[in-house]
Amino acid sequence: MNSWLHTSSNAFIVAFFLYCFSFIGYAVAVAGRRWSNRDPEAHTKRWGRIAFALAILGWIAHLTFFFTRWKGGGHIPTSNMYEFMTFLGMAIMFAFIVVNLIYKNPLVGAFATPLVVIIIAYASVFPSEVQPLIPALNSIWLKVHVTTAATGEAFFAVGFAAALVQLLRVVDFSRTDKAGKRQQRWVEGVLFFIIIVVGFLVSVFGFRAGGYHAEFRQEQFRIDQQGNEVSTVAKVEYGLPPIVKPYNSETLSMDSFLGVDKPLFEAPSWMNGVNAGRKLNTVIWSIISGLILYGLIRLVLRKPLAAKIHPYLDGIDPEDLDEISYRAIAIGFPVFTLGALIFAMIWAQIAWSRFWGWDPKEVWALITWLFYSAYLHLRLSRGWQGTRSAWLAVIGFIVVLFTLIGVNLVIAGLHSYAGV
Amino acid sequence: MFQNTKCECGHQNPTGTVLCESCGKPLVEDLPLDSPLEMRYDGAARRSQKANPDLIDRVWNFFSSVKIAVYLIVITLIGAAIGTIYPQENTFINLDDPAQYYKDTYGTWGQIYQTLGFSRTYESWWFVGLLVMIGTSLVICSLDRVLPLYKALSKQQVRKHLTFINRQQTVYSGTLEQDPEAWTAAFEQQLKRKRYRVWRDGTALLAEKNRFSRWGPYINHIGLIVFLLAVLGRGVPAWHMDQYVSIDEGQTKPIPNTNYYVKNEKFTVEFYKDEELPEGLKGTNRAKLYETKAVLYACTQYCDDPVKDPVLTEVEKHDIHVNSPLSYKGLKLYQYNYEERIRLISVRPMLVDSQTGQSYGPFDLPMNNPPLTYKAGPYTLKLSDVFPDFGMDEQNRPMTKSRDPNNPAFVFIVTGPGLPEDGEIYIYFPLPTAEDKTLQQQINASFQKSGNNSGRFSFQVGKMENVKFSQYTTYLNVRVDRAMPYIWVGAAISMIGLVMGFYWQHRRIWLRIDDGKLSLGAHTNKNTYGIRAEVAAALGKTGIQVDPKALDNRRNTR
Numbered sequence: 001m002n003s004w005l006h007t008s009s010n011a012f013i014v015a016f017f018l019y020c021f022s023f024i025g026y027a028v029a030v031a032g033r034r035w036s037n038r039d040p041e042a043h044t045k046r047w048g049r050i051a052f053a054l055a056i057l058g059w060i061a062h063l064t065f066f067f068t069r070w071k072g073g074g075h076i077p078t079s080n081m082y083e084f085m086t087f088l089g090m091a092i093m094f095a096f097i098v099v100n101l102i103y104k105n106p107l108v109g110a111f112a113t114p115l116v117v118i119i120i121a122y123a124s125v126f127p128s129e130v131q132p133l134i135p136a137l138n139s140i141w142l143k144v145h146v147t148t149a150a151t152g153e154a155f156f157a158v159g160f161a162a163a164l165v166q167l168l169r170v171v172d173f174s175r176t177d178k179a180g181k182r183q184q185r186w187v188e189g190v191l192f193f194i195i196i197v198v199g200f201l202v203s204v205f206g207f208r209a210g211g212y213h214a215e216f217r218q219e220q221f222r223i224d225q226q227g228n229e230v231s232t233v234a235k236v237e238y239g240l241p242p243i244v245k246p247y248n249s250e251t252l253s254m255d256s257f258l259g260v261d262k263p264l265f266e267a268p269s270w271m272n273g274v275n276a277g278r279k280l281n282t283v284i285w286s287i288i289s290g291l292i293l294y295g296l297i298r299l300v301l302r303k304p305l306a307a308k309i310h311p312y313l314d315g316i317d318p319e320d321l322d323e324i325s326y327r328a329i330a331i332g333f334p335v336f337t338l339g340a341l342i343f344a345m346i347w348a349q350i351a352w353s354r355f356w357g358w359d360p361k362e363v364w365a366l367i368t369w370l371f372y373s374a375y376l377h378l379r380l381s382r383g384w385q386g387t388r389s390a391w392l393a394v395i396g397f398i399v400v401l402f403t404l405i406g407v408n409l410v411i412a413g414l415h416s417y418a419g420v
Numbered sequence: 421m422f423q424n425t426k427c428e429c430g431h432q433n434p435t436g437t438v439l440c441e442s443c444g445k446p447l448v449e450d451l452p453l454d455s456p457l458e459m460r461y462d463g464a465a466r467r468s469q470k471a472n473p474d475l476i477d478r479v480w481n482f483f484s485s486v487k488i489a490v491y492l493i494v495i496t497l498i499g500a501a502i503g504t505i506y507p508q509e510n511t512f513i514n515l516d517d518p519a520q521y522y523k524d525t526y527g528t529w530g531q532i533y534q535t536l537g538f539s540r541t542y543e544s545w546w547f548v549g550l551l552v553m554i555g556t557s558l559v560i561c562s563l564d565r566v567l568p569l570y571k572a573l574s575k576q577q578v579r580k581h582l583t584f585i586n587r588q589q590t591v592y593s594g595t596l597e598q599d600p601e602a603w604t605a606a607f608e609q610q611l612k613r614k615r616y617r618v619w620r621d622g623t624a625l626l627a628e629k630n631r632f633s634r635w636g637p638y639i640n641h642i643g644l645i646v647f648l649l650a651v652l653g654r655g656v657p658a659w660h661m662d663q664y665v666s667i668d669e670g671q672t673k674p675i676p677n678t679n680y681y682v683k684n685e686k687f688t689v690e691f692y693k694d695e696e697l698p699e700g701l702k703g704t705n706r707a708k709l710y711e712t713k714a715v716l717y718a719c720t721q722y723c724d725d726p727v728k729d730p731v732l733t734e735v736e737k738h739d740i741h742v743n744s745p746l747s748y749k750g751l752k753l754y755q756y757n758y759e760e761r762i763r764l765i766s767v768r769p770m771l772v773d774s775q776t777g778q779s780y781g782p783f784d785l786p787m788n789n790p791p792l793t794y795k796a797g798p799y800t801l802k803l804s805d806v807f808p809d810f811g812m813d814e815q816n817r818p819m820t821k822s823r824d825p826n827n828p829a830f831v832f833i834v835t836g837p838g839l840p841e842d843g844e845i846y847i848y849f850p851l852p853t854a855e856d857k858t859l860q861q862q863i864n865a866s867f868q869k870s871g872n873n874s875g876r877f878s879f880q881v882g883k884m885e886n887v888k889f890s891q892y893t894t895y896l897n898v899r900v901d902r903a904m905p906y907i908w909v910g911a912a913i914s915m916i917g918l919v920m921g922f923y924w925q926h927r928r929i930w931l932r933i934d935d936g937k938l939s940l941g942a943h944t945n946k947n948t949y950g951i952r953a954e955v956a957a958a959l960g961k962t963g964i965q966v967d968p969k970a971l972d973n974r975r976n977t978r
């Protein structure tokens with residue numbers, strides 16, 4: 001590793017911790033409002049400022065990571081999953097800074113910073129070595145495309161964070177009727193989903209720290225260009241104990257875990273993404289550890305997570321949050337259109353000779369775009385502002401995440417980065 | 421429904437008007453009296469709101485509804501998503517029996533998917549139909565709104581009805597301690613500093629900025645229409661060509677249906693060396709470069725003449741890489757794929773006389789279009805038969821399996837000193853495989869048995885420099901897409917519209933002073949936060965301190 005890359009990985013760690021501290025600062029800013037012996041406004045303002053300063057410092061460290069890695073690696077670091085996800089984290093931070101400069105609302109920070117922390121942690125799951133470019137990725141348009149698309153998505157992420165706060169703010173925990181209960185359950189569901197992602201991170205890094213390893217030999221068939229069936233044999237390595245093994249595979253080696261030394265199931269054949277079996281296994285583990293984590297939290301809090309957060313958001317105008325969420329999406333939409341569709345088409349035209357090929361990843365970018373244009377059109381009419389539109393902003397970001405991660409998980413396509 | 425369209429200010433409005441075109445007083449009361457007004461299109465009447473719609477009106481109304489547009493968008497979105505569940509048929513180059521394939525590969529669900537036609541989602545009539553409907557809707561809804569909006573915005577009244585002012589999203593009212601004329605003038609200055617255009621009518625004032633941003637959505641829609649039309653235009657056969665050519669190194673091939681020829685001078689594939697790769701990738705074949713050195717020729721003469729060779733002139737030369745196609749007058753050649761496959765280009769064999777040990781030649785034998793006669797020393801070789809891809813048929817007769825030079829064999833009639841008048845027949849396999857050499861011997865032996873030759877001659881290439889071969893076959897994708905410029909123009913227009921509509925906001929402020937009471941209302945199509953801040957700042961600079969939040973009318977009513 002050359003010295004640039006060395007600096008780079010140090011800067012990454014610095015950025016990570018600064019983001020964590022920034023999150024703590026925001027949490028104090030919001031939670032401290034209800035502490036006695038202080039003026040809530042002044043308290044929030046003070047801690048909000050500290051947290052924002054930390055966020056900016058973190059972002060500068062992140063930029064340092066990015067540019068030193070660029071210099072040391074010889075190409076812009078956006079060409080594999082690790083690089084892309086860290087870039088996305090950086091873009092979300094950028095979007096957050098922009099929105100915060102306009103609206104100065106610490107609540108958004110209290111939700112945007114943990115989102116960035118999670119995304120960066122997620123990035124670290126992937127191999128972080130600099131990989132030399134393959135010819136298809138060696139194009140200026142690809143770089144322009146990836147960076148602008150990620151920036152657009154980052155604004156959607158900030159819109160999501162604001163919408164989530166808005167939902168937590170408006171959900172009424174005193175209601176016991178059916179509709180009220182349903183609303184409570186859904187909001188809790190979103191938080192649960194986030195905890196599952198955290199559970200994923202905990203299990204991956206936990207087993208990695210413990211040095212867990214299993215290996216399989218998988219035989220796969222595919223049809224080549226001449227229409228012949230070719231079989232390939234590949235070794236698939238697992239970092240998590242295999243609950244499911246790859247489709248059509250045999251175990252080469254496997255550490256036993258809690259006395260279990262055989263995989264319990266085999267992945268279904270229709271999951272035909274790259275390394276689908278391993279990914280499915282990871283998803284199962286995430287859900288298991290997410291459930292454990294969530295159970296523990298419930299045990300400590302003795303009430304739903306959303307019900308715990310809700311009182312802290314008192315006295316905040318939901319309209320402000322609605323406006324912030326909408327504005328973030330409105331800023332992001334043209335950027336996303338330019339990056340994820342237009343630049344993508346330009347690049348596809350140069351690299352693959354067609355500007356559009358209905359590749360799953362392309363289709364999902366289009367779906368994201370259509371979804372947000374439906375959101376924008378719905379907001380033109382009265383009934384679709386406020387809570388309903390907040391839900392759309394939340395769902396929209398889930399669509400974004402599926403496009404970025406889910407498509408690689410279940411669907412094979414030209415864009416698949418190698419993954420977990 | 422009977423509607424009184426004459427406003428109390430005396431203005432006669434068209435049916436469907438929501439807010440009086442002149443003074444802004446609400447004509448239709450559909451909402452609580454104190455809630456903010458519906459300011460869409462400034463309350464102007466639209467064609468789609470005609471009282472007694474006939475059939476055409478109904479179609480118009482259908483397509484001009486934003487609700488319908490959202491439905492169309494959502495259905496398209498869901499359809500597109502379903503299309504990604506399994507790979508589409510067109511991702512396979514050779515798929516003879518799709519039904520069988522989906523059944524075998526994806527089971528019952530795959531079979532159902534294929535039967536329902538989802539494996540061809542994006543070419544299906546319903547999907548294209550949805551896109552066409554969205555396009556229609558785009559045209560109609562834009563026309564339906566942009567004209568009334570344009571009219572409403574180009575003839576605005578300065579003095580508005582008090583109801584209109586007090587029911588904006590952003591409002592302020594209070595008693596004015598200062599001289600009304602002087603204060604209004606000062607306020608005007610403040611707004612001008614914020615780049616508002618200001619009109620005054622006594623102590624009534626209208627300030628406006630960024631009106632152009634209201635046209636953003638429509639410009640965006642126009643761009644989308646251009647884009648969709650261009651996409652449909654790609655269906656015109658003359659506008660579109662998409663084919664593949666495979667070319668060995670050194671080979672020149674015609675591009676079907678054009679009068680162009682393309683030559684592959686050399687194909688290169690490079691992989692990263694181990695020391696260039698990080699730990700995890702060492703020992704893998706990670707491609708670094710694919711390159712076809714290509715030359716494009718135009719045929720200028722004898723293009724379709726079966727007898728004469730075409731006359732080619734070079735028109736373009738380019739090293740085609742994955743991200744760098746050869747481009748000539750709308751024709752584009754892309755690196756698509758390659759295959760490692762050794763193929764002879766030409767050999768220079770010697771004719772060896774096994775009786776005397778003497779050898780003659782060498783003579784040039786190209787695999788493509790070999791000439792009919794050759795000279796080797798005193799001997800003449802006449803080519804009597806060529807099998808580019810040698811094989812045996814059921815009756816054990818020599819035949820060629822394909823026209824590709826996979827395993828060429830040449831049959832010569834040798835004449836010259838000491839040979840019979842009509843010569844001796846020899847077969848020659850230039851590929852240096854043991855299998856071929858055995859075959860060559862066997863066939864020549866059988867010729868000898870039947871008296872066609874004396875077994876005296878054989879062929880020998882000797883040194884490698886006498887062999888020219890191609891190691892790789894490159895696959896190029898040849899494209900013509902005359903709709904592309906329109907696609908980019910549409911996309912660009914669309915982007916301009918989006919930027920106009922989202923990064924600027926139309927803002928208007930109305931105020932009037934009646935007997936020392938100031939009433940101010942402000943409206944924006946987006947970013948109410950921004951306009952509140954601007955109004956509060958301007959008020960503050962003129963001696964009225966308010967918190968921007970206190971101006972929010974929506975909050976006051978909830």
Ligand code: HEM
Pocket residue numbers: 370373376377380483484485486487489493554555557558561562565634637638640641644918921
């Ligand atoms: C995929 C297709 C479409 C896209 C991407 C699109 C995009 C947009 C965007 C970005 C806006 C601005 C929204 C805002 O200012 O908040 C807008 C506004 C609008 N769109 Fe679309 N649109 C599409 C299709 C349609 C269709 C089919 C209709 C037909 C009814 C329609 C009707 C409208 C209307 C009425 C407006 C409001 C214009 C105004 O504010 O003055 N759109 N559209």
